[in-house]
Amino acid sequence: MGEDAMDRKMPPDFPTEVYDIIVVGAGPAGLSFVRALAGCGLKIAIVEKLPRDVLADPPVDGRDIALTHRSEQTMGELGIWSHIPPEEIAVIRHARVINGTSPYALHFDHREMGKDYLGPIMANHLIRRAAFRAFEAAGNGELIPDRTVVAAGSDERAAWVVLDDGRRLRASLLVAADSRFSETRRQFGIPARMRDFGRSCIVCRMDHAQDHDDTAFECFHYDRTLAVLPLAGRQSSVVITLPSDRAAEVMAMGEDEFNRDITARFGQRLGAMGLSGGRHIYPLVAVYADRFFARRFALVGDAAVGMHPVTAHGFNLGLRGAVTLAHQIRAARGRGGDIGAAPGLRRYHVAHNRAARPIYLGTNVLVGLYTDDRPAARVARNGLLRLGNIFKPARRRIMRQLTDKAA
Ligand SMILES: Cc1cc2nc3c(=O)[nH]c(=O)nc-3n(C[C@H](O)[C@H](O)[C@H](O)COP(=O)(O)OP(=O)(O)OC[C@H]3O[C@@H](n4cnc5c(N)ncnc54)[C@H](O)[C@@H]3O)c2cc1C
Numbered sequence: 482m483g484e485d486a487m488d489r490k491m492p493p494d495f496p497t498e499v500y501d502i503i504v505v506g507a508g509p510a511g512l513s514f515v516r517a518l519a520g521c522g523l524k525i526a527i528v529e530k531l532p533r534d535v536l537a538d539p540p541v542d543g544r545d546i547a548l549t550h551r552s553e554q555t556m557g558e559l560g561i562w563s564h565i566p567p568e569e570i571a572v573i574r575h576a577r578v579i580n581g582t583s584p585y586a587l588h589f590d591h592r593e594m595g596k597d598y599l600g601p602i603m604a605n606h607l608i609r610r611a612a613f614r615a616f617e618a619a620g621n622g623e624l625i626p627d628r629t630v631v632a633a634g635s636d637e638r639a640a641w642v643v644l645d646d647g648r649r650l651r652a653s654l655l656v657a658a659d660s661r662f663s664e665t666r667r668q669f670g671i672p673a674r675m676r677d678f679g680r681s682c683i684v685c686r687m688d689h690a691q692d693h694d695d696t697a698f699e700c701f702h703y704d705r706t707l708a709v710l711p712l713a714g715r716q717s718s719v720v721i722t723l724p725s726d727r728a729a730e731v732m733a734m735g736e737d738e739f740n741r742d743i744t745a746r747f748g749q750r751l752g753a754m755g756l757s758g759g760r761h762i763y764p765l766v767a768v769y770a771d772r773f774f775a776r777r778f779a780l781v782g783d784a785a786v787g788m789h790p791v792t793a794h795g796f797n798l799g800l801r802g803a804v805t806l807a808h809q810i811r812a813a814r815g816r817g818g819d820i821g822a823a824p825g826l827r828r829y830h831v832a833h834n835r836a837a838r839p840i841y842l843g844t845n846v847l848v849g850l851y852t853d854d855r856p857a858a859r860v861a862r863n864g865l866l867r868l869g870n871i872f873k874p875a876r877r878r879i880m881r882q883l884t885d886k887a888a
Pocket residue numbers: 505506507508509510511528529530531544545546547548605628629630631658659660661664665682684763781782783784788790793794795796797798799
């Protein structure tokens with residue numbers, strides 16, 4: 482487990498800006514983690530390579546994030562939810578999964594769970610902005626913007642980082658929230674399983690002629706997947722997943738051609754569709770760290786588990802992990818113990834691994850099945866959809882994942 486990297490001693494001339502916790506990355510997971518520690522009396526630094534004004538008002542990145550009820554509840558408790566403009570929050574009440582050109586669909590219905598909706602959905606840049614506002618309002622962390630962590634390590638007494646301006650910080654605990662390609666994870670020698678799907682995902686918002694009735698569609702066509710997720714009014718978030726070597730071609734399509742193509746591929750279900758913003762592209766690489774901690778070090782957010790977006794669990798899991806780790810730290814602090822000690826970090830690892838692993842593995846199996854174009858796989862997919870409709874417990878289990886709240 483990279484003992485050598487972990488054991489790197491702090492440089493002897495280490496000056497000292499001393500904190501209790503240093504967080505690398507002020508994305509939604511890092512900010513939520515700091516916010517979850519408000520009121521603990523801990524001195525926390527959060528280092529972020531982006532400038533402060535970008536964090537305060539992040540640009541549109543094309544992602545619309547479907548949330549679970551648990552995430553909605555947590556964001557409420559952390560004071561994040563109140564910073565999302567209500568008119569920007571849409572809800573998914575129904576979800577339909579379609580295989581190829583088959584008219585048959587697996588149907589998820591909020592009424593079956595006795596809930597008003599399966600989950601809310603909103604733009605990622607609004608979540609980032611709201612998390613930043615909640616962080617600032619809580620005032621329990623010092624933001625060090627415009628700075629990149631270039632080296633990190635730990636010994637038995639402290640963890641440390643070096644910033645790109647030469648500044649050095651140390652703390653009882655270092656937390657990496659620096660994305661699925663986490664450099665800090667690498668510095669600590671924690672291996673991660675990466676699965677490059679060889680596919681990319683193109684996301685955009687589109688207006689359409691007909692109402693979506695708060696229904697999300699996941700259409701598994703033979704060469705690509707098309708997800709259409711309901712937003713406010715007659716607008717949807719469109720997510721196209723396709724082999725990476727074909728993505729450039731779709732990104733280069735003229736607007737009219739793209740609109741016609743999506744309208745046809747979606748079988749005119751919402752009438753004519755037209756782009757209402759830019760197209761954004763993301764390579765699809767799923768990541769699962771072998772462990773979520775090392776000496777005086779923990780991983781949260783995508784740095785711990787980076788999901789394929791098809792099941793919309795990435796941020797939901799990241800938020801859950803951030804709160805789980807904060808809970809362990811509060812408990813250690815309450816006992817007057819060491820917040821960076823291994824037993825608490827191990828408990829975080831065990832709890833988060835138990836929550837994340839089945840979802841991660843299940844998502845990858847689903848991706849494999851639905852990107853397999855062989856005739857047998859097509860038949861198997863149809864069979865599974867029918868079985869899913871008939872076999873209520875499986876369907877209800879998936880819906881429970883979306884609608885359950887924290888105990
Ligand atoms: C197309 C798409 C659709 C998605 N849909 C959903 C969905 O419906 N539901 C859902 O739950 N999730 C979804 N996700 C996943 C979700 O967007 C991510 O899980 C979430 O944004 C990860 O947040 P994070 O804070 O862990 O990492 P990031 O958002 O990647 O933030 C990491 C931060 O660390 C900073 N950083 C990196 N390295 C350093 C360094 N060395 N020094 C200082 N700072 C550094 C970066 O600048 C960045 O601000 C989707 C993802 C994609 C791509």
